[in-house]
Amino acid sequence: MNGYQITFFTRQDRLHGGRPLAEWLLHLAAELGLQGATLIPASEGIGHDHRLHSARFFELAEQPQAVMMTLTTEETDDLFQRLRTENVHLFYTRTPVEFGSIGEPGTQG
Template sequence: MNGYQITFFTQHDRRHRGKPLADWLVNLAGELGLRGATVIPASEGIGHHHRVHSAHFFELADQPLSVVMAMTSEEARTLFERLRAEGVHLFYVKTAVEFGVIGDDDASTAR
């Protein structure tokens, strides 16, 4: 299947509607019926204001996170319409990809 891999970049302490933004995005993916979303924590990054964000031993509030999703172009259109309607301010990268599933569902659970 052809579509897009969309990666959103945020920090651990960013919130939307009272929830951590990364969690809100994962829940939104589920609500929209997307195939899934993965939150990937990073140890350090530089934001659009050229400020270093990093995870510290005692404080994770500034930890950079990326949320990765793969979807069709129609699903991407629906997702971005919803993000605009919610007023979410968020940096993203949208890359054209081929995606799919290989193998049998039963094969992974048989081990």
């Protein structure tokens, strides 16, 4: 299949609807019936404010996070429409990809 790899970049302390934004994105992916989403914590990153954000002991709230999804064009359109409806401000990348599965479910290689 062809579609897009979408990666959203945020921080642990950013909230939407009273919950961490990255967690909210994961729940949104499930709600929309998307094939999956992955939360990737990072140790450091430079934000849009040009400041270094890191996962230091006293600054865990500023830990950079990325949420990655691989979607069809239709799923991408649905997701972005929902984000606009929710008025979510979020930096993202959208990269065209080919994706699929190989092998039988439940087998190990």
